[in-house]
Amino acid sequence: xxxxxxxxxxxxxxxxxxxxxxxxxxxxxxxxxxxxxxxxxxxxxxxxxxxxxxxxxxxxxxxxxxxxxxxxxxxxxxxxxxxxxxxxxxxxxxxxxxxxxxxxxxxxxxxxxxxxxxxxxxxxxxxxxxxxxxxxxxxxxxxxxxxxxxxxxxxxxxxxxxxxxxxxxxxxxxxxxxxxxxxxxxxxxxxxxxxxxxxxxxxxxxxxxxxxxxxxxxxxxxxxxxxxxxxxxxxxxxxxxxxxxxxxxxxxxxxxxxxxxxxxxxxxxxxxxxxxxxxxxxxxxxxxxxxxxxxxxxxxxxxxxxxxxxxxxxxxxxxxxxxxxxxxxxxxxxxxxxxxxxxxxxxxxxxxxxxxxxxxxxxxxxxxxxxxxxxxxxxxxxxxxxxxxxxxxxxxxxxxxxxxxxxxxxxxxxxxxxxxxxxxxxxxxxxxxxxxxxxxxxxxxxxxxxxxxxxxxxxxxxxxxxxx
Numbered sequence: 082x083x084x085x086x087x088x089x090x091x092x093x094x095x096x097x098x099x100x101x102x103x104x105x106x107x108x109x110x111x112x113x114x115x116x117x118x119x120x121x122x123x124x125x126x127x128x129x130x131x132x133x134x135x136x137x138x139x140x141x142x143x144x145x146x147x148x149x150x151x152x153x154x155x156x157x158x159x160x161x162x163x164x165x166x167x168x169x170x171x172x173x174x175x176x177x178x179x180x181x182x183x184x185x186x187x188x189x190x191x192x193x194x195x196x197x198x199x200x201x202x203x204x205x206x207x208x209x210x211x212x213x214x215x216x217x218x219x220x221x222x223x224x225x226x227x228x229x230x231x232x233x234x235x236x237x238x239x240x241x242x243x244x245x246x247x248x249x250x251x252x253x254x255x256x257x258x259x260x261x262x263x264x265x266x267x268x269x270x271x272x273x274x275x276x277x278x279x280x281x282x283x284x285x286x287x288x289x290x291x292x293x294x295x296x297x298x299x300x301x302x303x304x305x306x307x308x309x310x311x312x313x314x315x316x317x318x319x320x321x322x323x324x325x326x327x328x329x330x331x332x333x334x335x336x337x338x339x340x341x342x343x344x345x346x347x348x349x350x351x352x353x354x355x356x357x358x359x360x361x362x363x364x365x366x367x368x369x370x371x372x373x374x375x376x377x378x379x380x381x382x383x384x385x386x387x388x389x390x391x392x393x394x395x396x397x398x399x400x401x402x403x404x405x406x407x408x409x410x411x412x413x414x415x416x417x418x419x420x421x422x423x424x425x426x427x428x429x430x431x432x433x434x435x436x437x438x439x440x441x442x443x444x445x446x447x448x449x450x451x452x453x454x455x456x457x458x459x460x461x462x463x464x465x466x467x468x469x470x471x472x473x474x475x476x477x478x479x480x481x482x483x484x485x486x487x488x489x490x491x492x493x494x495x496x497x498x499x500x501x502x503x504x505x506x507x508x509x510x511x512x513x514x515x516x517x518x519x520x521x522x523x524x525x526x527x528x529x530x531x532x533x534x535x536x537x538x539x540x541x542x543x544x545x546x547x548x549x
Contacts, residue, residue, distance in 0.1 A: 092118050093438040098243055098258035100228045102126065103138055105406025105423035106264030107210045110220060111158040112431040113262070120220045121256060125227045125248055128211065132169075132204040132331075137266075140414065141203040142380040143296040144326045144338040149196055150508035151421030154428050159213040163199070166209050170331025171201035174310050176503050181309040181538045183363045185486070186317060187493035187529060188536045191309075196503045200311060200328045202336065223256070228265065230274055232257060233399065237278040240401040259438060262403045262430070264423075267388055269408035275399070284394050288472040289386040290413050290464045293346035295354065296338040296380050299373035307538060312369065314361040319466040324415060325358060325366045334376060337366075340415065343469055349379045365538060387413055387461055393450025403430055403445045410453050412460040421508055422456050455512065487524040488515050494529035 097117040099110045102124030110122045126137045134141045147155075155162045167173060174180065177194040199206075214220055225247060232242035232255055242257035263271050272283045312327040322342040330336050339347050339357055347357035358367035389410045392398060406423035426449050433444040465472050466482060475481075492502040498520060504510040514520070 092116055093434045093441070094259035095119065096121070096258045097260040097262065098123065098256055099262040099264055100124070100243060100245075101264030101266060101406070101408070102128070102211070102222075103264065103266065103406070104207060104210065104420045105266075105408070105427065106262070107207065107214050108155065108158060108424045109262050109264055109405045109427040109430065111210075111214050111217070112427045113260070113434075114214075114217045114220050116431060116434040117260070118219060120217075121223055121258070122214070122220065123223045123226055123228060123243070123245060123256070125225070127224045128222075132202060132208040134204050138203060138207070140294070140382045140384075141207075142377075143203070143294045143382055143414070144328055144336055145203045145206065145414075145420065146417030147199055147206065148417065148421040148507040149198075151424045152197075152199060154421075154424040155210065158427075159210070162209070162213055165213065166199060166201065166206070169201075169205055169209050171199045171205065171209075172310060172329055172331070174198045174200055174329075176507075177499065179310040181307070181312045181365075182315075183313065183365070184315040185490040185493045186362070187490070187533060188363075188538070189493050189499060190496055190533070190536070192496060194500055194503055196500075196507055196509075198311065201330050205331055226254070228270075229253065230270075231261065231278070231402070233278060237280075238399055240399050258401075260401055260403065260434075260441070262405060263408045264405050265408050267407040267411040269390075269404070271402075271404060271408065272390065278399075280397055280399070281395060284391040286389045286391065287386045288461050288464055288470060290342055290384070290467075290470060291344045291386075292340055292342055292384045292413055292415060293344060294338055294340040294382040294384070294414070295347045295349065295357075296336060296382075297354075297378065298376040299335050299337060299370070300333070300376055301335055302372055302374070305372070307369070309538065312366060312538075314363050314366050316362055318463055319468065321362055322467070323357070323361055325361045327366060327369065335373065337370065337373075339366075342415075342464070342467060346381070347379070349381065351375070354379060363537075384414055387411065387457075387464065389453065389457055391450065392446045395446075398443065398446060400440070400442050402442050404449075405430065409449060410457060412456060413464055416456075416460045416463065418456045418460060418508075422453070425452055425508075456508075459512065484516070484521065484524065488520060490529075491520070491524040491527060494533035495523065495527060498523060 093116040096119045097113040098121050099106050100123040113120045126135045176196045182189040226245040227248045228243045230244045231240045240261050276282050310329040314325040325339045327337045347354045358370045405426040429448050433441045492498040
């Protein structure tokens with residue numbers, strides 16, 4: 082596969098190093114390939130030649146969302162990316178036309194919104210992205226190596242490379258670079274390494290939510306055609322805490338993920354899994370699930386807490402270092418913001434490098450601090466609605482939650498409001514668009530008609546699902 086060479090005619094530097102080969106690292110390396118003569122991607126795992134799960138992505142077997150803003154960035158970094166993804170089996174779904182979506186106690190209207198969602202497994206998404214990255218002539222992959230520390234200048238004012246070795250031990254190696262990007266995930270060791278170099282410990286904010294996912298692959302019976310390719314049953318926070326998602330992915334398989342806040346999750350046997358589906362706010366997902374054929378065991382992933390490292394607040398920070406993805410900030414995956422926010426951080430890094438390598442690290446950490454405010458607020462404001470979740474609540478959080486509930490309910494029966502909601506959800510517009518005077522007035526004065534309250538997908542029966 083050939084990829085156009087989109088490197089800058091005046092590179093910012095000779096060599097950049099990215100460590101961490103998940104989506105954040107892949108996109109960051111793609112961005113850096115335009116600004117450096119050479120880019121090296123370092124990954125602890127060894128990659129399979131195909132879309133296979135791997136140890137370094139324990140959440141990989143669960144439903145993932147790449148928002149429209151994230152897809153737009155990937156298409157810019159890797160021209161032709163969307164076409165490659167669809168050729169590999171990804172399903173391009175309309176967010177309302179192909180989506181049966183229960184939220185705020187109402188099934189949302191079905192129409193062609195023009196906002197798409199690409200449905201595929203996480204391993205397929207990474208594999209297609211990795212193939213596009215490694216097709217670039219100035220990108221090299223170093224597999225099976227873990228990073229053990231930074232190389233720095235004599236005064237520790239600049240990071241000049243990394244130390245690495247085979248996982249579990251072995252001879253130390255060094256890899257020098259004019260820019261080092263930490264994309265190693267929420268277990269990043271950068272806070273400890275900077276502290277050992279004499280920098281202050283980065284301030285962290287954690288909000289514990291103990292979200293537990295339980296997912297499995299299933300096959301639908303022959304002739305199954307419910308009129309949708311994606312199904313979501315959302316809870317009303319904070320009264321309810323259980324969520325269910327069902328999506329059609331590559332290979333004509335269906336991926337189901339069910340989860341709960343504060344440790345609530347399905348039992349890991351077939352009967353318990355079905356019973357959890359029955360207990361959701363609307364039992365429609367249970368009606369579907371009981372006709373399916375399991376293709377995999379039930380896989381569990383536990384997310385203990387939202388975590389934000391405030392590098393923008395550090396009084397001193399070395400040049401030659403940047404952080405992207407979960408190494409900087411990781412969100413409750415329920416909200417689907419993680420991969421897109423990581424892509425935005427990589428995009429911002431490219432914008433900072435266009436101003437030159439000097440000062441790029443300082444510019445990037447400050448801009449990322451600003452960038453994270455909205456997605457962090459969106460994720461944590463939902464989690465903080467549970468009284469059991471500890472964290473600082475704004476004095477106006479009560480009125481905002483009250484108004485937000487009414488806006489959500491409006492979007493469950495009003496097409497204009499739902500389009501705005503989707504654009505905010507997919508990071509195409511600021512949340513301020515939902516709180517415009519027009520939307521607020523409609524939320525306060527408009528009520529769903531009887532038809533909207535009765536709207537529901539067609540019942541699923543054995544005879545229907547087996548029809549030709």
